[in-house]
Amino acid sequence: MFVLTIDQxxxxxxxxxxxxxxxxxxxxxxxxxxxxxxxxxxxxxVARASDVVDAALACLRDGGWYVGIGIGEVEQPYPESSREGRGSAFVSARTAVERAKRTGDRAPVSVEGPEGSAEAEGVLALLGRHIMARSEAEWRILDLLQPDTRGTQTAVARTLGISPQAVSKAAARAAWQEELAVRPAVARLLTWADDGVESQRT
Structure with a gap:
């Protein structure tokens, strides 16, 4: 299980x-x-690693947040509020968000938990750095692009009144294709670390 603690x-x-x-x-x-x-x-x-990636990267894009991701157990039965939650995932999330405050020039995101957490953090921070570096003009283009859809760059160019070449260059400059490829990889690393929680228990 994943607990995200996000500090302003x-x-x-x-x-x-x-x-x-x-x-x-x-x-x-x-x-x-x-x-x-x-x-x-x-x-x-959060239960699914892909949702953890979505949440963390949304915070990094928005800016102004420290993101701590804790991987571990969440005691059951689940309470109605996360404020009442207990378990190692909550402890790890607290440690992670405190480390995120000390990342310096790196993306302010940290992952704490079993084996595999450090690898997930490294790739997530690298991806986050690209996302944080994008300009508003690049985001206007990227938000309209549809993965694996033929002709999408031409359609976006027509919508924004720019050339398809400008769309292609913006996507390349922003490492958009790389992001699409790396997101599932980060999710797999997080899942691997989460699987280690069960291994430690048994």
């Missing part, structure tokens, strides 16, 4: 953005819903 950067000198974060993550499926945990933090319990 610079919360003492900026408005409360937690409602904005909860709205951003509303579409990401959870076992225990996204909610404010304490002060300037939000937390959620």
């Amino acid at each position: 950067q610079g919360s003492r000198s900026s408005p409360d953005r937690i409602p904005e974060l909860l709205d951003l993550l509303r579409s990401v499926p959870t076992i225990l819903p996204w909610e404010r945990s304490v002060g300037d933090e939000a937390q959620g319990v």
Whole structure:
């Protein structure tokens, strides 16, 4: 199981953005819903690794968040609120978000848990760096592109009133194809680490 603890950067000198974060993550499926945990933090319990990747990268794109991903056990029966949750995944998420605050120039995301967590963190941070570096103009193009759809670059160019070559160059510059390839790889690494929780228990 995965617990994400997400902390707002610079919360003492900026408005409360937690409602904005909860709205951003509303579409990401959870076992225990996204909610404010304490002060300037939000937390959620997620079952699928692909949803963890989606949530983490959405936060990095939005900017201004420290993302901690904890892999471990969540005690059952599940409570109604993640604030009442217990288990090693919650402890790991707390450790991860504190480490995320010390990543320096790297993407502010950390993964804590069994064997495989460090590998997942490294690839996720590398992907996050590309996402954080994209310009608004690049995002306008990427948000319209449809993976594995023939003619999509031509359609996007027509919609935005630019050339297909400009769309192609923007996608290449933003490493869009690489992101599509790497997202499942990060999810597999997270799943591998999560499988290690069961191995440790047995």
